[in-house]
Amino acid sequence: MDARSEHVAGHLLAWYDRHARTLPWRAPPGSPAPDPYRVWLSEVMLQQTTVAAVKDYFAKFTTRWPTVADLAAAEDAEVMAAWAGLGYYARARNLLACARAVAESGGSFPDSEDELRKLPGLGVYTAAAVAAIAFGRRAVVVDANVERVVARLFAIDAPLPGGRTEIRAATDRITPDARAGDFAQAMMDLGATVCTTRNPRCLLCPLSGDCTGYRAGEPERFPVKAPKAAKPHRQGRAFWIVRNEKVWLVQRPGKGMLGGMRALPDDGWSARGDGSGEGPIAGPWTPGGAVQHGFTHFTLDLHLALYSGSEVVSLPPDAGEWWSLDRLEEAGLPTLFAKAARLGLAAMGETDR
DNA sequence: TACTCGTGGGA
DNA sequence: TTCCCAAGAGT
Structure with a gap:
């Protein structure tokens, strides 16, 4: 890792040690990783969904089905009804399929990104996030928050979705080997609370000194996105x-x-x-x-x-x-x-x- | 690659 | 009001 990348990772982790959000599915910075079942469940619920919307559902699911084996044994209709209101219902169907696959293969989640990726409902992002957060594996974790932070940090002009290749490569460069889970969550917390879509709080940002977008005076210009079609x-x-x-x-x-x-x-x-x-x-x-x-x-x-x-x-x-x-x-x-x-x-x- | 697939909140 | 968006995956 080059000097600038080490600098960025160090600053970000130090910031996370002080400012990490406290969330029901999360362990405090530096502490042992939480139950992979809870990490996985939260990550699936959080796909395209806000933290505020997920909290009650996470509590309901973990109370009713405390382990992956409990969830695997549930009726389809029960799980679908419990998911009602959260949206993107394919997630609930895949959630059950995944729980049953894990239960049948011994009851433990695989601890590598490649194996996680094979499970239903775990795409590139979620497999990386679970590998990093639940198992401490180094993984390149890129969600919409990370895309925004990295696009601003390096003033990446290439419009999404094509620009994702460049953003992923840049994220890979600044991802450290140690504290993989904390680094991923730190990037997401920074994106959610400081490097926000509108009105970013650059004066509070631990990375402002390294941020090309900020230095250019227009962090909000990144990431560049292709225009969307009108809704019928x-x-x-x-x-x-x-x-x-x-x-x-x-x-x-x-x-x-x-x-x-x-x-x-x-x-x-x-x-x-x-x-x-x-x-x-x-x-x-x-x-x-x-x-x-x-x-x-x-x-x-x-x-x-x-x-x-x-x-x-x-x-x-x-x-x-x-x-x-x-x-x-x-x-x-x-x-x-x-x-x-x-x-x-x-x-x-x-x-x- | 480009579509399809929910919902609620913020500006 | 209307638009945009949020810890994306499957096809």
């Missing part, structure tokens, strides 16, 4: 069908949007187009209001249709389930459908009681 706006319909104080819920297909989650029946809306308007039965329907929901790549107006027929509805049992209205919170509906269900309950309050 879609229309869809969900159906609120009640019988004997129970509502009809379906399970969505295992892949794709909200895959594997319990949901209200809908008309097949997607990122690519509006729904057909057709429901699982003929109706008649009464308008029950609409909710707007923003996904990563499109915005959806979901209109709720209330069944208003006088006949008692019959539906094929293998297509869904009648779910008690007073236990609706336990169904684990993703946020979009939880919003729609609130409309349905409100509409019933106006008419029934």
Whole structure:
């Protein structure tokens, strides 16, 4: 490692010793590594997700499933419902697949980056992070925080995503052999609290003396990103069908949007187009209001249709389930459908009681 | 490579 | 309000 890199790593670790955030899944700086199960679980939850959003879910999962063996033994539906609201549901499916793979191969996580990378849900970032944080292995850990810190530190102009190659090489250069986990977490803490996307606190930064972006007077210009496409706006319909104080819920297909989650029946809306308007039965329907929901790549107006027929509805049992209205919170509906269900309950309050 | 895949918070 | 973004992975 060259002198500048050693200097950077030393300053950063000294800063981390004083300013590390205290987080439920983290060991204090310099102390023994935490349980790999907890490190892995937190890293998966934190993928594209803020610390604030993860905290309650992490507590819930570790209380309910204290070890990877406990999680591996859980029912799919239980885990999916527990994940409801956190988003990116493929993570929950892969979480279970990973827990079961680990449980079947002896119950311990592999301690090398290469082996970790083979597990479902562990990509380049997460495998490196777990290797470093849980096992003290030197690994090049690059998340969005590190990208920002490094792009500013070296004033890397190449726009993302292409510029990631250069950023990774630069990160490799400043990554020390010792205290691998602390270094990775220090970079992420710095990015989260000092080297922030907007209004970076350069006067408080331990690396400002080494930072080319700061010296040039425009740290916020980095990292350069390619412009994004506009989000389309879609229309869809969900159906609120009640019988004997129970509502009809379906399970969505295992892949794709909200895959594997319990949901209200809908008309097949997607990122690519509006729904057909057709429901699982003929109706008649009464308008029950609409909710707007923003996904990563499109915005959806979901209109709720209330069944208003006088006949008692019959539906094929293998297509869904009648779910008690007073236990609706336990169904684990993703946020979009939880919003729609609130409309349905409100509409019933106006008419029934 | 470029898409797809959630959600809530901040500016 | 609207846009951007956050400890990315899978295909």
